[in-house]
Structure formats: structure tokens, C-alpha cells
Amino acid sequence: MIHTAVSAALPPLDALPQIPRPNRVLMTTPAHFRVAYVINPHMEGNIGAVDRDEARAQWERLRETYGRLGVDVSVIEGQPGLPDMVFCANQTLPYQTPGGERGVVMSRMHAPQRKPEVEHFERFFESEDYEVRRLDADLPGDFEGMGDALWHPGRYLLWGGHGYRTDLQVYERLSAALGFPVIALRLTDPDFYHLDTCLCPLDEATALIYPGAFDEDGLALIRHYFERVIEAPEDEARGLFACNAHTPDGKHVIIQRGCTETVAKLREAGYEPVEVDTDEFLKSGGSVFCMKMMFW
Numbered sequence: 275m276i277h278t279a280v281s282a283a284l285p286p287l288d289a290l291p292q293i294p295r296p297n298r299v300l301m302t303t304p305a306h307f308r309v310a311y312v313i314n315p316h317m318e319g320n321i322g323a324v325d326r327d328e329a330r331a332q333w334e335r336l337r338e339t340y341g342r343l344g345v346d347v348s349v350i351e352g353q354p355g356l357p358d359m360v361f362c363a364n365q366t367l368p369y370q371t372p373g374g375e376r377g378v379v380m381s382r383m384h385a386p387q388r389k390p391e392v393e394h395f396e397r398f399f400e401s402e403d404y405e406v407r408r409l410d411a412d413l414p415g416d417f418e419g420m421g422d423a424l425w426h427p428g429r430y431l432l433w434g435g436h437g438y439r440t441d442l443q444v445y446e447r448l449s450a451a452l453g454f455p456v457i458a459l460r461l462t463d464p465d466f467y468h469l470d471t472c473l474c475p476l477d478e479a480t481a482l483i484y485p486g487a488f489d490e491d492g493l494a495l496i497r498h499y500f501e502r503v504i505e506a507p508e509d510e511a512r513g514l515f516a517c518n519a520h521t522p523d524g525k526h527v528i529i530q531r532g533c534t535e536t537v538a539k540l541r542e543a544g545y546e547p548v549e550v551d552t553d554e555f556l557k558s559g560g561s562v563f564c565m566k567m568m569f570w
């Protein structure tokens with residue numbers, strides 16, 4: 275079942291099966307990361323502008339940050355000719371069913387340049403004994419994995435962004451095939467082209483959002499399910515990807531350095547922000563959340 279507005283048909287959160295929080299992350303080395311083409315507004319003017327050494331150093335520090343927080347980090351090698359492969363939130367959607375089966379839905383990337391990235395992740399998840407699913411061949415439309423599809427923390431409920439990279443009908447199929455409800459959110463601002471640029475679920479009751487990226491129905495759905503909604507200011511959300519933060523444990527929030535107001539609000543709400551530098555990756559329209567995939 276897919277929901278696009280608040281209605282009496284929305285399932286209450288506590289009626290949905292509980293799913294454990296993923297405790298592992300996958301990262302892709304930035305060996306071949308650069309801005310080589312423009313497929314989102316942040317990339318404009320940045321072709322050739324990535325400092326490779328700095329990108330590597332920032333990536334290593336992010337990997338160390340996960341390690342320090344006790345998260346198990348797996349790494350796959352970035353491939354030549356695939357400069358965006360480092361953004362490994364996009365090629366897959368790993369899931370765990372209420373019965374405990376682990377599987378993964380492979381993405382269908384919107385940009386032709388990124389399509390060949392997907393097979394490398396398929397091999398990784400096969401080696402982890404995940405059930406690998408592809409979108410039905412007869413289904414039109416694209417799907418960019420956890421760029422747009424985010425699990426509600428702890429529940430078998432999916433938040434599905436659509437409008438730029440992922441098409442709404444894909445969520446209908448996924449919901450029917452895997453039995454989770456999808457709360458669909460239409461994205462309305464091209465700077466926030468993936469849901470993970472404007473919605474960061476922190477725990478079952480709390481989300482960090484940039485409200486300007488959603489329509490009224492979307493905002494009402496977010497406020498319906500999250501008791502506490504922390505709003506990032508526009509400059510930090512647009513320029514520093516404040517909402518592309520990630521909490522691996524519901525306590526520490528890894529976030530791009532300089533999001534002063536967002537960090538203060540997170541602290542006030544009881545979280546522990548961990549600031550990192552992802553400036554080189556911001557040139558390509560990605561930050562912390564985009565640079566890893568969570569799985570079990």
C-alpha cells in the first residue's frame with residue numbers, strides 16, 4: 275500500500291513490525307571520484323574542481339568516524355569511469371523482512387552515466403548472501419535506492435521520495451512485492467533531488483528535515499509520523515547538506531561541518547553531533563548520508 279497524503283488509511287506506527295537498526299555500513303573508495311558531468315544543480319561549475327587528495331583524506335576520516343562509533347565498515351573499490359560510484363547510498367535498497375530475511379533491491383539509475391555502477395553492488399550483496407531483486411522488466415521508471423528510499427527507524431515502513439530520480443510507480447511494486455507500506459513524498463526543489471538531501475530520520479519519533487523541499491501533503495505526512503521534527507535552516511540545508519546527515523545508532527549524528535544552527539538544535543534535542551568535512555563531495559551534490567549504505 276502506498277500513501278501520498280494523510281488519511282484514515284495510514285497505518286499506526288506501533289502496528290507495524292519492528293526491524294532492527296542496521297549495524298553495518300558499506301563504503302566505496304573515492305579512487306575514481308571526480309565531477310565529470312552535471313546531473314544535479316550542485317555539480318554545475320564544478321567539472322574538474324575536485325581535489326583528489328583532499329577527497330581521499332575526507333573519505334578516510336569518515337570511514338574512521340564510523341569505526342570509532344563502533345560500526346562495522348565494509349569497503350568496495352571505486353571503478354574507473356564511474357566517478358559517482360563513491361555515493362553508494364544510491365545503487366541499492368537493502369531490506370530485512372519481519373521474518374528476518376535479508377535482501378536487496380537493485381536500483382535503476384536515472385542518469386545513463388551511473389547505470390553501470392549497480393552491478394558492482396549486486397556482486398557485493400551476493401557475497402553477503404542477500405536475496406538480490408531487480409525491478410520488474412515491464413515496470414517503467416527509475417529508482418535510486420537509499421538516495422530516495424529511507425526506512426523509518428526500527429519499523430517495516432519505507433519513506434519514498436520521488437520526482438527527480440525515482441518514479442512513484444516503483445514504490446507501488448516494491449510495497450506489493452515485499453509487504454511494507456510506503457509513505458510517498460513528492461520532492462519539489464531540484465537542489466533537493468534525492469529524499470536523503472531533505473529528510474533524515476533520526477529515531478522512531480524524530481526527523482531532521484528541510485521543509486522547503488516538500489509539498490503540503492508531504493509535510494503533513496512527516497509531521498503525522500514523527501512526533502518531533504527538527505528543521506534545518508535553508509542555507510545549511512541547501513549549501514551544506516545539513517539533512518544529509520546520518521545517525522548509525524540513534525545518538526551520534528554525523529554531519530557536514532559548519533551547520534551551526536542545525537548542530538545546536540540537534541544538541542538541544544539530546545543528540546551528539548559529530549562534524550566531518552565532506553566539501554569535496556558537496557561539489558558533486560553529496561555528503562555523509564550519500565557516502566555509505568547501511569545494511570545488516
Ligand code: ARG
Nearest residue numbers: 314361363421468558560564
Ligand atoms: N553526483 C551524484 C548524483 O547526482 C551525487 C549523488 C548523491 N547521493 C545522494 N544519496 N544524495 O547522482
